[in-house]
Amino acid sequence: MKLKVYIASPYTKGWTATNVRRQLQAKHILLDNGFCPFAPLENHYAEIFQHRSEKEWFAWDLEWLKVCNILVRIRPDDADGNEIPSSGSDEEVQTALDNAIAVYQFKTLDELKEWAEQYPKIESVEGKTLP
Numbered sequence: 001m002k003l004k005v006y007i008a009s010p011y012t013k014g015w016t017a018t019n020v021r022r023q024l025q026a027k028h029i030l031l032d033n034g035f036c037p038f039a040p041l042e043n044h045y046a047e048i049f050q051h052r053s054e055k056e057w058f059a060w061d062l063e064w065l066k067v068c069n070i071l072v073r074i075r076p077d078d079a080d081g082n083e084i085p086s087s088g089s090d091e092e093v094q095t096a097l098d099n100a101i102a103v104y105q106f107k108t109l110d111e112l113k114e115w116a117e118q119y120p121k122i123e124s125v126e127g128k129t130l131p
Contacts, residue, residue, distance in 0.1 A: 003034075003070055006065045007039050007041075008073045024042070026112055029112055038065075062095055070104065071092060073105040075106065
C-alpha cells in the first residue's frame, strides 16, 4: 500500500488559479515519486459543476485527511516575498497533528520534490512507525 499524502496549501489568498495549479503540480511530484496524494483543491473544479458551501467542502477534506499517513504543507511566498497565509491549511495541519499524522512543511515545490525523491519508499504502512 502506498503512503497517502494530503496536500495543504493556500487557496483563497493570492491568485486562486495559481494556488490550484501549485497544488496540482505538488500532486504530480508526489505521484512521480510513488506516493498516493490527495489534492483537496481539485474541488475547485467540482465546485464549478455543483455548488457546495465552503464549510461542506472543508468538512469533506478533513475526513480524507484523517485517513492519510502524511500531510505536506506548502507555504509559498507572494511576489513580494511574503508568505501567502492560509487559515484553512493551518487548521489542516492542526487536525493532522491531533490525529498523529506526520506533517512536513515546504516553501517551494523544488523543496517538496527534493524531499519526495529522498523519502524512504515504504511499500506498506501497516505495522510501521512513520517519522
